[in-house]
Amino acid sequence: QPVVITVLATIGKFTASASFSSAYVYTAELFPTIIRQSGVGLCSMVARVAGIIAPLIFLLEQYHRVIPMAIYGGTTVLGGLLCFLLPETRGVELADGTEGGQPVAVGVIASLWTAYSD
Numbered sequence: 001q002p003v004v005i006t007v008l009a010t011i012g013k014f015t016a017s018a019s020f021s022s023a024y025v026y027t028a029e030l031f032p033t034i035i036r037q038s039g040v041g042l043c044s045m046v047a048r049v050a051g052i053i054a055p056l057i058f059l060l061e062q063y064h065r066v067i068p069m070a071i072y073g074g075t076t077v078l079g080g081l082l083c084f085l086l087p088e089t090r091g092v093e094l095a096d097g098t099e100g101g102q103p104v105a106v107g108v109i110a111s112l113w114t115a116y117s118d
Contacts (some may be wrong), residue, residue: 030086
């Protein structure tokens with residue numbers, strides 16, 4: 001049993017590292033050039049805050065042992081389902097600006113950026 005736990009923990013650490021680094025690659029492709037640095041920085045900040053909060057969620061086990069598993073599992077499933085809303089970037093040139101022709105997600109992000117930057 002200790003070998004199985006060690007193998008699963010190693011696989012978990014590997015996949016967590018892989019998803020963290022792939023977030024940088026994908027967010028760089030998702031945002032137009034003029035807001036790319038801010039977008040990648042925002043995504044990086046959210047990922048690091050989640051990394052800080054994740055160990056604290058385990059403390060909720062004192063109320064009920066299912067709560068941490070429900071939070072970890074629920075956020076993972078929700079994140080996976082939300083990935084279906086992301087636009088495909090394979091074979092598409094990176095956007096230079098926020099003018100027309102952008103995928104819906106990029107257009108929404110760009111409009112929010114311009115609304116709050118004024």
